[in-house]
Amino acid sequence: MSTLRARAAHLDATDPLAACRDEFLPAEGLVAYLDGNSLGRPLRATAQRIEHLVRHDWGTRLIRSWDEQWMELPLRLGDRIGQVCLGAAPGQTVVGDSTTVMLYKLLRAAVAAAGPQRPQVVLDTENFPTDRYVAEGIAAETGAQLVWLEPDPAKGVTPDLVAGALTERTGVVLLSHVAYKSAWVADLPAITALAHDAGALVLWDLCHSVGVLPSDLDAHEVDLAVGCSYKFLGGGPGAPAFGYVAARHQERLRQPIQGWMGHAEPFVMGPGYRPGAGMRAFVSGTPSVLAMAGIEDTVDLIERVGPDRVRAKASSLGRFVIESVDETLATRGVRVVSPREDTRRGAHVTIGHPRSREVTRELWAQDIIPDFREPDGIRLGLSPLSTSYTEVAEALEAIGDQLARG
Numbered sequence: 001m002s003t004l005r006a007r008a009a010h011l012d013a014t015d016p017l018a019a020c021r022d023e024f025l026p027a028e029g030l031v032a033y034l035d036g037n038s039l040g041r042p043l044r045a046t047a048q049r050i051e052h053l054v055r056h057d058w059g060t061r062l063i064r065s066w067d068e069q070w071m072e073l074p075l076r077l078g079d080r081i082g083q084v085c086l087g088a089a090p091g092q093t094v095v096g097d098s099t100t101v102m103l104y105k106l107l108r109a110a111v112a113a114a115g116p117q118r119p120q121v122v123l124d125t126e127n128f129p130t131d132r133y134v135a136e137g138i139a140a141e142t143g144a145q146l147v148w149l150e151p152d153p154a155k156g157v158t159p160d161l162v163a164g165a166l167t168e169r170t171g172v173v174l175l176s177h178v179a180y181k182s183a184w185v186a187d188l189p190a191i192t193a194l195a196h197d198a199g200a201l202v203l204w205d206l207c208h209s210v211g212v213l214p215s216d217l218d219a220h221e222v223d224l225a226v227g228c229s230y231k232f233l234g235g236g237p238g239a240p241a242f243g244y245v246a247a248r249h250q251e252r253l254r255q256p257i258q259g260w261m262g263h264a265e266p267f268v269m270g271p272g273y274r275p276g277a278g279m280r281a282f283v284s285g286t287p288s289v290l291a292m293a294g295i296e297d298t299v300d301l302i303e304r305v306g307p308d309r310v311r312a313k314a315s316s317l318g319r320f321v322i323e324s325v326d327e328t329l330a331t332r333g334v335r336v337v338s339p340r341e342d343t344r345r346g347a348h349v350t351i352g353h354p355r356s357r358e359v360t361r362e363l364w365a366q367d368i369i370p371d372f373r374e375p376d377g378i379r380l381g382l383s384p385l386s387t388s389y390t391e392v393a394e395a396l397e398a399i400g401d402q403l404a405r406g
């Protein structure tokens with residue numbers, strides 16, 4: 001056994017979260033899955049829940065399930081995510097739409113609330129495409145002005161960088177908590193406070209932090225947030241997003257896609273839109289009940305394990321990657337792109353090498369699954385509940401073997 005594998009075996013044997021791995025459905029033939037930051041693995045409990053949903057809630061209860069549970073599901077599940085992962089008191093989080101659509105709804109509402117005296121939206125060039133494109137669309141639609149930050153790759157989006165862009169014309173600051181490429185963690189408390197001092201609202205994209213890095217939205221007085229549920233919340237492909245709107249803003253903010261399910265009395269079906277109370281008004285149409293089913297089991301598991309222990313395992317896996325790359329791959333020209341400091345790094349580690357694209361392709365052929373991100377990054381996604389140190393070691397050895405082949 002190589003030194004790397006021996007270390008990984010020791011870390012797995014002493015991992016306090018090791019037993020969680022047995023709760024996931026086995027992925028036949030897979031050697032290493034390091035892409036849970038794109039699509040998380042399903043829990044066995046989720047397979048059972050979906051079967052029960054189809055056979056009982058849908059198959060037997062049929063339309064009655066709307067009254068019995070589905071009308072409230074987006075709000076109930078939102079509260080669970082809020083309570084376990086976001087530090088959000090009930091009544092501020094709703095599940096629904098894709099992240100893209102939820103982001104549009106909240107950003108559009110925030111731009112309108114900021115008003116014509118504050119037309120500027122501060123955002124960064126390294127954010128995920130959907131965030132940039134949605135903001136561009138809203139700018140075209142409303143006349144909002146986009147103020148682009150260009151983060152230093154060695155620092156990520158820092159409070160200083162944001163502070164330099166804030167003016168009395170800033171309406172909204174839109175940023176990701178964890179950067180999708182580099183895994184940089186933005187200083188959410190400091191940036192939120194800076195935006196507020198400047199009189200602006202802040203909207204955080206939590207896609208890469210929810211479920212692996214607590215965000216304590218209420219404590220930090222965050223205004224708005226969105227995130228997706230198919231990465232670390234285990235909702236499955238196409239599972240809906242969540243949106244968070246701080247209670248203090250809910251009366252004032254009007255989201256733009258007013259549908260019957262957000263109406264105060266959906267089944268009255270009367271003339272004219274009247275928004276429902278609280279987060280009900282942020283629902284648009286019929287929620288994707290089947291697509292939501294998976295989220296609950298992973299949220300339950302995170303609660304059982306404890307979000308801080310989940311975070312600690314993510315950090316430990318990240319340290320293992322970084323130390324191992326330094327020891328075994330740096331001489332082959334591999335560099336660590338993600339931050340080395342635990343507190344500044346999310347739950348993936350990106351490594352860079354000019355041959356990353358072809359190496360990733362070769363790894364997939366060997367049932368080792370990380371992902372490639374432009375221009376030359378291999379992202380190693382580290383899902384604390386399902387990823388073992390041995391999987392990481394397998395992947396790093398395979399990368400070394402590929403590079404040795406030249």
Ligand SMILES: Cc1ncc(COP(=O)(O)O)c(C=O)c1O
Nearest residue numbers: 098099100128130180205207228
């Ligand atoms: C930061 C971020 N925002 C948004 C999304 C996705 O948006 P959607 O769920 O609409 O595909 C992703 C990943 O898919 C992401 O990483």
Ligand SMILES: Nc1c(O)cccc1C(=O)C[C@H](N)C(=O)O
Nearest residue numbers: 037038039128180181207231238
């Ligand atoms: N959402 C995805 C999808 O529907 C297909 C493939 C990948 C994704 C992703 O999640 C991409 C991801 N957000 C990223 O960080 O690159």
